[in-house]
Amino acid sequence: MTRFSVFMISVFMISVLTFSGYALAGDSKSLEAVLAAQPEEVQARYGARHPQTTLEFVDIKPGMTVMEGLPGGGWYSKILMAYLGKEGHLIGADYAADMFALFGFFSEEFVEGKKTWPETWTAGTAEWGVSDAAPVSAFQFGSLPESMHNTADAVVLIRTLHNLARFEPQGGYLTKALGDVYNMLKPGGVVGVVQHQARDEMPDEWASGGAGYLKRNFVIAQMEAAGFEFVGEKNFNNNENDRPGVEDVVWRLPPTLMGSEDNPELKEEMLAIGESNRMTLKFIKH
Numbered sequence: 001m002t003r004f005s006v007f008m009i010s011v012f013m014i015s016v017l018t019f020s021g022y023a024l025a026g027d028s029k030s031l032e033a034v035l036a037a038q039p040e041e042v043q044a045r046y047g048a049r050h051p052q053t054t055l056e057f058v059d060i061k062p063g064m065t066v067m068e069g070l071p072g073g074g075w076y077s078k079i080l081m082a083y084l085g086k087e088g089h090l091i092g093a094d095y096a097a098d099m100f101a102l103f104g105f106f107s108e109e110f111v112e113g114k115k116t117w118p119e120t121w122t123a124g125t126a127e128w129g130v131s132d133a134a135p136v137s138a139f140q141f142g143s144l145p146e147s148m149h150n151t152a153d154a155v156v157l158i159r160t161l162h163n164l165a166r167f168e169p170q171g172g173y174l175t176k177a178l179g180d181v182y183n184m185l186k187p188g189g190v191v192g193v194v195q196h197q198a199r200d201e202m203p204d205e206w207a208s209g210g211a212g213y214l215k216r217n218f219v220i221a222q223m224e225a226a227g228f229e230f231v232g233e234k235n236f237n238n239n240e241n242d243r244p245g246v247e248d249v250v251w252r253l254p255p256t257l258m259g260s261e262d263n264p265e266l267k268e269e270m271l272a273i274g275e276s277n278r279m280t281l282k283f284i285k286h
Contacts, residue, residue: 027061034082042075045255048275050236051079054158057234057282058192064153065089067184069141069160069177071121074128076158077136081125084134091152092121092138093180095163095173102167114140141177144184152184158194159278161219162250166209178226185285191228194237195219196250197279203246212250216279228283237278250276 031052035043046052060066062085071077071092080090097114100106113120118138125136139145141164164174181191198207198215207215220230242253251258253270260267 030062031055031083034079037082038079042078045075045275048239048254049075051076053234053236054192054194054280055079055083055156057232057280058154058156059190060084060154060156063087065091065151067091067093067152067155067181069093069155069157069181070095074125076156077125078128078130080156081128081130081133081136086132086134088134089151090134090136091148091184092118092125092136093177094118094121094138094140096140096142096171096176099163099167099171099173102170103163139180141173141180144180148184150184150186153186153189155181155185155189155191156194157181157191159196161193161195161222162209162212162214164209165214165218165222168209174222175226178222182227182285187285189285191223191283191285193219193223193281193283194278195281196276197238199243202244206246211244211248212276213244216281219279219281223281223283228285230281231284232282234280237280239274239277241273242275242277 035046035052060080060083062083064084065088066080066084068077068080068090071094077090077092084090094114094117097111097117100111100114117140121138122136125133137148139148160177161174164177168174185191196213198211198213200215200217202213202215204215207213207218224230244250244252249258252260253273253276255275257267257270260270
């Protein structure tokens with residue numbers, strides 16, 4: 001190999017590394033800018049939810065196709081739409097409509113309305129006013145369209161799994177949902193799971209989802225049974241102050257504060273604990 005060839009290879013490698021460095025720095029700055037642009041009430045939860053480190057841990061990048069489980073009112077969706085950008089794509093996934101009937105407190109009208117959730121949620125995102133937003137689409141777990149198979153680069157399941165596990169005996173909802181996640185991911189795609197975490201010594205029956213909490217080993221076992229490889233975890237969403245007893249549910253904590261509406265002392269106690277203790281796990285589809 002000539003000196004000129006060695007020189008050109010060196011220049012090429014430096015260029016690649018430099019470009020990669022700028023790309024990574026650009027991603028970080030872009031995410032920082034998106035987070036800084038969110039409303040104050042959203043930013044107030046950053047200390048408990050750590051969106052930047054969470055999305056970076058799951059390797060989310062602009063331009064990706066990302067599925068978000070149970071997007072709800074869009075706390076993470078608005079961040080993802082802005083961060084993924086026009087070249088990206090956000091896919092929302094909600095529970096199956098018939099699962100809502102199992103909660104026992106939703107009206108028949110509400111459950112019936114859930115049958116058109118993909119259309120109503122997609123239309124609603126247009127009213128959020130997210131600039132240069134990723135286009136969105138949606139489906140419900142258990143009914144993944146064939147057209148969405150092998151399309152996603154990453155999936156985020158943030159506080160999504162407990163109710164699926166809770167109602168697994170009635171309809172296989174967790175199994176169906178994780179099957180959809182597997183089918184829609186491209187090979188090499190990543191799944192990030194953030195889930196209220198039960199302590200290992202808590203009874204399995206209590207930690208089966210009804211109280212909002214699941215055990216770490218249970219979540220890993222379910223993901224592995226669905227075909228994913230467990231590749232890592234982080235503790236930045238942990239909260240050691242959250243030590244519930246068997247009479248407690250996760251919704252006693254902020255932001256819900258269920259049960260302390262008329263009890264200022266109890267509310268202060270719950271606020272002092274903060275948001276729930278959460279595992280943050282990473283899986284890959286091969």
